[in-house]
Amino acid sequence: MSAWVHEAVRKIEADFQRSADTHLFKLELPALRDVDIYLKDESTHPTGSLKHRLARSLFLYALCNGKLAPERPVIEASSGSTAVSEAYFAKMLGLPFVAVMPRKTAPSKIAEIARYGGQCHFVESAPEMHDAATTLAAESGGYFMDQFLYAERATDWRGNNNIAESIFRQMARERFPVPSVLVMSAGTGGTSATLGRYIRYCGHATRLVVVDPENSVFFDSYTQRDATLTRACSSRIEGIGRPKVEKSFQPDVIDAMRQVPDAASVATTLWLSEQIGRKVGGSTGTNLWGALEIAGEMQAAGKRGSIVTVMCDGGERYLNTYHNPDWVAAEFGDLSGPLGELDRWS
Structure with missing residues (x-):
């Protein structure tokens, strides 16, 4: 390690x-x-929500699988709360963070992401989030955290x-x-x-x-x-x-x-x-x-x-x-x- x-x-x-x-x-x-x-x-x-548990688990899972590195951006597709929590952990580790989210996401969540140093990339609706996040990760050399894929395996359910x-x-x-x-x-x-x-x-x-x-x-x-x-x-x-x-x-x-x-x-x-x-x-x-x-x-x-x-x-x-x-x-x-x-x- x-x-x-x-x-x-x-x-x-x-x-x-x-x-x-x-x-x-x-x-x-x-x-x-x-x-x-x-x-x-x-x-x-x-970070004010259930998603704090998930974000912590996702970061540990990504770290222990060799997916994160200094200065490598972290990308997530999220309607808000997961992105807020991930922005918190990204700031803790000094990593750039970008949340891909619907344009109608609550303004207060957008402000919280920015408060933790994250950026927001907007799409028109939820069905567009995954593809936009995948593209953004490829273009930036970043890592797509992909909560919708890894959530069930990143947490120790026992x-x-x-x-x-x-x-x-x-x-x-x-x-x-x-x-x-x-x-x-x-x-x-x-x-x-x-x-x-x-x-x-x-x-x-x-x-x-x-x-x-x-x-x-x-x-x-x-x-x-x-x-x-x-x-x-x-x-x-x-x-x-x-x-x-x-x-x-x-x-x-x-x-x-x-x-x-x-x-x-x-x-x-x-x-x-x-x-x-x-x-x-x-x-x-x-x-x-x-x-x-x-x-x-x-x-x-x-x-x-x-x-x-x-x-x-x-x-x-x-x-x-x-x-x-x-x-x-x-x-x-x-x-x-x-x-x-x-x-x-x-």
Whole structure:
């Protein structure tokens, strides 16, 4: 191992040692008596999202596979949060970083990438990102990190304080310590792969349910068992949903999938933000809507247990979008329907 790689790995591991684990908090809902819902709050990472875990793993994977070198640019295709986290690690190692992203990405994410010294290369829609990143890497002599390919293999799914191990450890003293269900959305598919593999590795009786927004191909691919399906449009819920089935998406470790209407995702984003007094992102709304649906079904069937889902990031990045009433009205219309359904829980 070269001295530069050795020092780069040391820096990343030192940063990890300085970082505390993220909180798991219980969502208190009076209407749920025998089903407990918890959210794993990934917004407290140094770069503010679940993607901090992924970016750290991707950099270590690339370093240990001999893909990174001094001054070699790092290229990533990302709608925002992964790019923010990768820009953080690239700055730590003194590497140039370029994010290829849709032009409509939240301005606050673009600003955060720039704050870490990264640059943004814009395309019109998500289906264009991969080819543009591949071309840019070839032209610059850079390395395409390719989260959508490597996410499921870069993380040690058997443990090492990954998100799955952390959830089960933090649940140990709750009244239903082994969750009945884990609910997770898919962007790369890497986190759902880690959760599903860990459940099987440990022999837990937990089911993994993956929720998917509109304009994403994952749900249709899963139900039809066809990995060749594609869509020509972008997901309106930033960070999750994809126009093609990414290599990191592992359907065989998933027990069920549900499609969540975009209006329901945004309504739940706003509703949860009011419940906890903190703004959350759109993918958290997708996750929680799915968790609440399952909780209602469990309670109606007389079942008891716990459900854990993920707060993927905070809402400060979405002040101009999901937390802007005018923008929401123009993009999603009237949310009174799903908001009315949510009221029954509070």
